[in-house]
Amino acid sequence: MNRSVEYLLRRLGFYSLAAMVAITLNFMIPRMMPGDPAQIMFARFKGEMSPAVITAMRETFGLTNDPMWQQYLTYLKHLFSGDLGISISNFPKPVISIIATGLTWSIFLAGSALIISFILGTSLGALAAWRRGGILDSIMPPLLALLGAFPYFWMAMLVLFVFGFGLGWFPLWHAYPDGTSPGFNSPFILGALYHAALPAATMVIASLGGWMLAMRNTMIGILGSDYITYARARGLTSRRVLIRYAARNALLPNITGFGMALGFVLGGALLTEIIFSYPGQGYLLIQAVRAQDYPLMQGLFLTITLAVLGANWFVDIVTLLLDPRTRR
Amino acid sequence: MNLLRVENLKVDYLTPDGVLQAVDNVSFEIKQGEILGLVGESGSGKSTAAMAAMRILGPPALIAGGRVIFKERDVLKMTAEELRRWHWQDVSIVMQSALNALNPVLVIQEHFVDTINAHCPEQSNGEVLERAAKLLKMVDIDPRYLKSYPHELSGGMRQRIVIALALALYPQLLIMDEPTTALDVVVEREIIKRVLQLQKEMGFAILFITHDLSLLLEFATQLGVLYAGRLVEIGPVEVFRRGGVHPYTQGLFQAVPQLHGAREAFKSIPGSPPSMKNPPPGCRFHPRCPLAEERCSKEQPELKQIAQEHQLACHVRSRD
Numbered sequence: 001m002n003r004s005v006e007y008l009l010r011r012l013g014f015y016s017l018a019a020m021v022a023i024t025l026n027f028m029i030p031r032m033m034p035g036d037p038a039q040i041m042f043a044r045f046k047g048e049m050s051p052a053v054i055t056a057m058r059e060t061f062g063l064t065n066d067p068m069w070q071q072y073l074t075y076l077k078h079l080f081s082g083d084l085g086i087s088i089s090n091f092p093k094p095v096i097s098i099i100a101t102g103l104t105w106s107i108f109l110a111g112s113a114l115i116i117s118f119i120l121g122t123s124l125g126a127l128a129a130w131r132r133g134g135i136l137d138s139i140m141p142p143l144l145a146l147l148g149a150f151p152y153f154w155m156a157m158l159v160l161f162v163f164g165f166g167l168g169w170f171p172l173w174h175a176y177p178d179g180t181s182p183g184f185n186s187p188f189i190l191g192a193l194y195h196a197a198l199p200a201a202t203m204v205i206a207s208l209g210g211w212m213l214a215m216r217n218t219m220i221g222i223l224g225s226d227y228i229t230y231a232r233a234r235g236l237t238s239r240r241v242l243i244r245y246a247a248r249n250a251l252l253p254n255i256t257g258f259g260m261a262l263g264f265v266l267g268g269a270l271l272t273e274i275i276f277s278y279p280g281q282g283y284l285l286i287q288a289v290r291a292q293d294y295p296l297m298q299g300l301f302l303t304i305t306l307a308v309l310g311a312n313w314f315v316d317i318v319t320l321l322l323d324p325r326t327r328r
Numbered sequence: 329m330n331l332l333r334v335e336n337l338k339v340d341y342l343t344p345d346g347v348l349q350a351v352d353n354v355s356f357e358i359k360q361g362e363i364l365g366l367v368g369e370s371g372s373g374k375s376t377a378a379m380a381a382m383r384i385l386g387p388p389a390l391i392a393g394g395r396v397i398f399k400e401r402d403v404l405k406m407t408a409e410e411l412r413r414w415h416w417q418d419v420s421i422v423m424q425s426a427l428n429a430l431n432p433v434l435v436i437q438e439h440f441v442d443t444i445n446a447h448c449p450e451q452s453n454g455e456v457l458e459r460a461a462k463l464l465k466m467v468d469i470d471p472r473y474l475k476s477y478p479h480e481l482s483g484g485m486r487q488r489i490v491i492a493l494a495l496a497l498y499p500q501l502l503i504m505d506e507p508t509t510a511l512d513v514v515v516e517r518e519i520i521k522r523v524l525q526l527q528k529e530m531g532f533a534i535l536f537i538t539h540d541l542s543l544l545l546e547f548a549t550q551l552g553v554l555y556a557g558r559l560v561e562i563g564p565v566e567v568f569r570r571g572g573v574h575p576y577t578q579g580l581f582q583a584v585p586q587l588h589g590a591r592e593a594f595k596s597i598p599g600s601p602p603s604m605k606n607p608p609p610g611c612r613f614h615p616r617c618p619l620a621e622e623r624c625s626k627e628q629p630e631l632k633q634i635a636q637e638h639q640l641a642c643h644v645r646s647r648d
Binding site for chain 2 (some may be wrong): 225226227229230231232233234235236237240244245248249252322323324325
């Protein structure tokens with residue numbers, strides 16, 4: 001087990017290095033681009049701003065005339081104390097609080113969609129492989145592949161149009177109903193679930209086929225292996241062979257896929273959130289781009305990068321726990 | 329008393345190009361405590377016959393005919409649940425690919441626990457582990473390896489563990505399907521020696537499948553020779569120690585270098601085994617047989633009793 005810990009720490013070291021590179025790039029890129037946030041603000045106020053205000057604003061955004069390395073150190077200091085700067089489009093809200101809200105909604109929406117889709121897809125895939133050539137195996141994969149083949153935005157817009165606009169069964173936008181206040185109260189929680197249902201459903205429909213097919217195919221390979229034949233020959237019950245010998249082993253490659261998808265959840269489901277006007281990370285990103293809100297964009301890119309790295313590390317841990325062959 | 333009786337067993341493989349008769353009319357019997365060896369080249373149907381007798385063959389293989397009787401129970405008529413219970417309690421197998429027979433993500437102990445729990449759910453965990461440790465000791469493996477994963481063990485150890493696993497429920501019949509083919513000769517000897525000791529102590533019967541005829545001569549009590557899915561000769565091992573009667577059996581002996589006696593030219597059987605998709609008519613061995621007559625290419629020879637317990641399927645030799 002010590003070796004496993006050592007391995008995890010080594011991976012963590014690697015991911016930290018990657019994170020440092022990302023943080024540094026995040027610092028450099030905006031400084032290499034023409035213009036700066038203060039100028040954008042200046043333009044937005046159509047020149048009705050005195051030069052003194054601009055200097056003050058530049059300082060607020062961390063753009064001083066200090067040498068680069070000093071700016072970098074200040075940037076790092078702020079970063080590690082959780083200060084990602086001030087948003088331009090939502091001036092003077094700090095970026096970190098905007099991202100915190102967006103992240104919460106994204107994790108809630110895309111996270112639950114991912115978990116539902118993963119559990120449902122892998123179970124269906126395992127069953128389809130187990131009863132290979134059966135009804136489930138003949139109908140589901142082509143059907144889901146067909147659904148997955150539609151352009152996602154088109155499918156999502158269609159669903160929104162039919163069930164939201166046409167039939168009026170689901171709300172058209174936002175994450176929770178007007179008149180409720182976020183917190184642990186049932187109108188808010190039920191409202192949030194109600195608002196998330198339709199976008200989450202579209203995400204599940206679009207991704208289910210992938211999970212199912214991946215699981216089905218690895219599982220079919222596993223079912224042909226000798227230890228399955230041998231487990232059956234030993235008189236183990238079918239259920240036990242299915243769960244402990246076949247599905248468990250077939251799940252391993254899919255865990256990696258799950259981890260990667262998890263990383264992207266924290267970046268928000270861009271198209272879903274745009275189409276359903278859902279206030280998650282993806283929606284924030286598009287808003288930030290439209291408003292040329294550099295600090296917000298920077299913050300979002302940084303959280304997405306860190307999330308993907310974190311998810312990778314999480315996958316490393318889970319794989320290590322589930323597959324003894326990776327422990328040395 | 330007969331433990332296992334296989335009567336006219338036929339196994340077909342359904343392939344895209346048609347039906348392939350892998351096992352054709354094979355019959356044999358195993359008595360309690362006996363060791364029956366089945367020899368044959370690759371593709372002669374020996375493993376298929378054994379796995380069909382145990383009913384663990386999956387598609388595309390299909391048992392097309394015959395009967396398998398285990399102590400007056402008709403194996404081919406058992407329900408899935410009866411079959412599941414019969415497996416391992418009465419008959420167990422050490423498979424050809426025993427090296428891959430263990431689930432790579434479960435420790436050795438779990439394999440024992442799963443197997444014993446599947447048949448004796450009333451046993452407590454402690455009892456099961458105690459039994460597993462005892463079984464490992466039987467095959468000369470330190471019980472501390474119960475906590476190891478298969479990939480942490482050598483091929484020989486894994487093979488011993490699979491044998492211990494096969495004996496977990498004290499079966500009456502142990503099928504060993506080329507159990508030592510993947511191992512080197514020294515390890516092979518040790519393992520076989522141990523299995524034979526255990527066989528004497530516990531009194532189970534063995535159906536031993538191999539392509540190594542000389543190995544079988546050392547310990548088998550009965551021997552059957554398969555060629556292209558058919559039994560060509562079966563009888564007590566003494567018959568084979570004298571070199572056998574069927575031209576194919578004799579050919580097999582000539583292909584084995586002799587350590588003792590006069591040095592003879594090392595002869596292999598000319599030609600190669602027939603395609604099972606399109607086997608030759610008559611005796612399947614006739615295109616390669618030095619004694620073949622016209623009749624051999626037309627008429628299929630049946631297994632005939634030529635001496636006490638000795639059966640032969642050859643037109644020429646059974647006439648002489």
